[in-house]
Amino acid sequence: MVVLAQGQPALVLIAGDREIQLKQLAQALGEKRLRMATQKEAEAWTGLKVGGISALALFHSDFPVYIDRAAAALDEIIISAGQRGMDIRLTVPDLVRVTGAAFVEATTLPVSPR
Numbered sequence: 001m002v003v004l005a006q007g008q009p010a011l012v013l014i015a016g017d018r019e020i021q022l023k024q025l026a027q028a029l030g031e032k033r034l035r036m037a038t039q040k041e042a043e044a045w046t047g048l049k050v051g052g053i054s055a056l057a058l059f060h061s062d063f064p065v066y067i068d069r070a071a072a073a074l075d076e077i078i079i080s081a082g083q084r085g086m087d088i089r090l091t092v093p094d095l096v097r098v099t100g101a102a103f104v105e106a107t108t109l110p111v112s113p114r
Contacts, residue, residue: 001037001045001053004029009037009045011055013079014068018107028104029066049084055099057082065101067092072103 002010002025010029014020026034039050046053046063055065056079071077074092081088095101 001042002034003037003041004034005031009041010034010064010066011053011058012066012068012104012106013055013071013077013101014107015070017109018068018070019110020107024108025066025104025106028106048082052080052082052084052086054080054082055095055101056080056088059099065099066104066106067096067101068106069103070107 002012002022004010012020012025020036022034022036026032037045042050042053046058048054048057058065071092076089077092077095078087078089079095080086096103
């Protein structure tokens with residue numbers, strides 16, 4: 001979860017093997033800057049515990065949901081089902097349809113240590 005310049009939260013879904021690039025994400029969202037939400041902020045905004053915060057649990061809220069564009073190349077995605085330790089597999093188009101998510105450029109692959 002990130003905090004936009006006006007203090008509004010947004011949920012950004014990225015693959016576990018990628019690194020979020022806040023400047024790149026801010027530019028994609030038309031923001032001057034943004035920051036990662038603290039654990040306390042994320043839990044207060046969502047009512048969920050970190051590790052179980054899911055776009056599927058928030059689809060009824062006003063949270064904007066974004067998916068890193070790299071996910072568009074995938075057939076399926078596994079995401080949190082809204083409870084720690086519970087995941088669900090679904091197609092990327094189904095995830096977009098259910099959550100109303102938009103694709104953004106948000107990540108890069110991490111540099112491997114030599």
